[in-house]
Amino acid sequence: EAAVTQSPRSKVAVTGGKVTLSCHQTNNHDYMYWYRQDTGHGLRLIHYSYVADSTEKGDIPDGYKASRPSQENFSLILELASLSQTAVYFCASGQNANTEVFFGKGTRLTVV
């Protein structure tokens, strides 16, 4: 089964601090995604990438950066964490844009 591993699984961050969420996939997939899940908002796309060393903005990129140093790894960076960024973050990978997307187990981020 396709594997997407996120770390850490949970984190408490201080307002204004820097947060890095990591994602690693062993599926040999080209596409990787970062989603945010909030109650009442479903899953919203933050950033995505379809090739190493390149990232694209999704629907809600403000306040987030992404990095794809290799096909396997995709990071989400919050340079200045804010209270409004408290949420559950999911990383996902897919073979191409219209095939099944495989999700990690999520990172619960709490900004205090």
Added chain:
Amino acid sequence: QQKVQQSPESLSVPEGGMASFNCTSSDRNFQYFWWYRQHSGEGPKALMSIFSDGDKKEGRFTAHLNKASLHVSLHIRDSQPSDSALYFCAASGINNYAQGLTFGLGTRVSVFP
């Protein structure tokens, strides 16, 4: 406006009963539809895809797509307690190909004994 809309927000169904819920899209770019299921504390997992008009059956799950109206439905026959979860409809299209899936807000299904 939400591009993928789901209804109802939640429903309860007795064990062994039929659960049915819906998804519509306002974006005619969307051509490919998926149903994902998320159990508490886990990531979403794909249940099935439907790309053509009509019905698609996989075990106890049947999806129906009407491309003309961009309406998709999912029906769960003989519902089990393990079917209690959040169900997402997701869509992708031709114009925003690389962006992958756009998700609805979900329908929460509770199966009671």
